Amino acid sequence: MAHALSRRSLLGATAAGTALAGFPALLRAQGTPRDLVVGGAAGMAGYMKEFVFPVIEKQTGMRIIFDGTRSLVNLEKLRADRASPRMSVVLMDDPIMQIARDEGLLAPLTTGATPNLAKIRPDAVHFEGAWVNYQTPWAGIAYNKELLPKGVDSYQALWAAGQKGRVILPSLQNTEGLWTLIVAAHLETGKPFAEAQYEVDAAFRKLATLKPNVLTVYTNQPQAENLLESGEAALMAGQFSSYTLIRAAGGAPVGLAAPKEGIFAMPSGICKVKGAPNEAMADAFIDAFLGSTIQRILAEKSFILPTNTETSLPDGFTRPAGTPFAPDWAHVNRNREAWIQRWNQLMG
């Protein structure tokens, strides 16, 4: 217990100190009833602030203060601020949501407070509303269109003899790194993703044969994307629509393939923080995120699949073949530490 307390207090002090030093707007927000502090990934700040938040602010009259960082850092902030939370709503990946939920940091969502919850696909609502997937970016293989003008039809392309030193993998530390592990298990065992995800030994056996083709393993996605776009690499595993397709729409020579074996669901969740300030405003914000207006904007600007069943897709939106696969995150969370160490040893 003493160990847990000292570790938590140390990490908590760090998170709180960062918030106090770097985000004075968060402090100001405490005294202004119309301000709502929302945590999320730093990478989404651009299109959220440009296309999404202004619409919600206009609809509700609130002012959104976005605190962009990594999901794990947001989790530490939630832990540190448990007694007096500053953030009211957080956008995080499912595996981190699962930890936050298990630690009692989340307040459940209800259809009474957030009516649009009733319109969300059932598989996108977790633990009776502990958190909800407000969107589903889909993940496949990103490729350089100039080097591979015919695209990619199978994950076997990662292992192809002609791709020696031209494949980039996401680290298993990154959420998208998990897809390569599941694909490797599927290719080694022939089992569908739902069963292959538990065949970890087979996955690592298959991954060992991928090493000659690997140019690098990244934790820093923008640098890796730069290598793909410049033609230094031909293929990048585990990439998702809300990143690659935004780059492609901006003119980068990249494409996102949905291989025949299947695609994956990037887990983008939204939750309400337990004991958070401005609860009614938090409910209004989440309801807007689950509403068809915002989901249509997200689909158009970041190429995600909406989870609100009543959302009409924008003109020209290309829906990938197949249903994105979502893994057993509880299983992932239980084993991830051991997998990361095994991955580091294998790839090193």
Added chain:
Amino acid sequence: MRGAARLPSPGIGWLALPACAVAALLFALPLLLLLAVSLHGDGGWTLRGYARFLGAAYSWQVIGRTLALAFWTTLICLALGYPAAFALARTRGAVQSLLIAALLLPLSLSVIVKAFGWTVLLRGNGVVNRLLMASGLTDAPLRLLFTEAGLLIGITNIFLPFMILPIFTVVRQIDPRLGDAATTLGGGPWHNFVRVTLPLTLPGVVAGVTLVFSLSIAAYVIPNLLMGDRYQTLSTTIATAFLYLQDPQRGSVAGVVLLALSLAVVVGSAWLARRARATP
């Protein structure tokens, strides 16, 4: 001479108090906390964290890789920096100012920018490969990015000023007539260098080696950008433990091991240098 022999005021030591307080707060205290976390497990104080880390063969690979990176970086920087410091010290006027500016200006750039710059230069169609092919040394682009050769090129470039500057500071203070005097006493160029010049420059060499070794053994950004996640060193192990594995004890143990290795090598090299100077 007026005042030159005056003893310092008895209270002058207090002037160091603010610096000592800052050092204690920002360096000593965090290091003590690091040590405490490394020795604290679920059941209280324990060495289990060290047994777990040092008992794994993979940890020794990581330690070996970290030491090898620091060793080769320091050696290459010394081989390039030692003559460069002499060249810098022997120039005068505008040329010297220009060379010093060329050495110092890159220090004003973030290490992230410089490392990222190398990821562009080392690409298949980057400047390095183009120069190699244009000079006829290679027929096709070499793979340099995400190789240890590429890492050594980048890290040496980034840390080289930290080797040149301390040696330059010492070399410029050496009286050039000492070499002439040694020659008049019958010493050849090699003898003069080994017995006169090298011992006089050892303080600068030790300072340069200490700086470059300390920087390269703890380097995180440069290996991360030039080698990616496949190249695990003690620094990347610490980051992974704290940021991803949520295992502060493992991260703290790796931090203490890194600090101990760095201190041992730095103190050891300084001791060897002192011995070398004392040996007639």
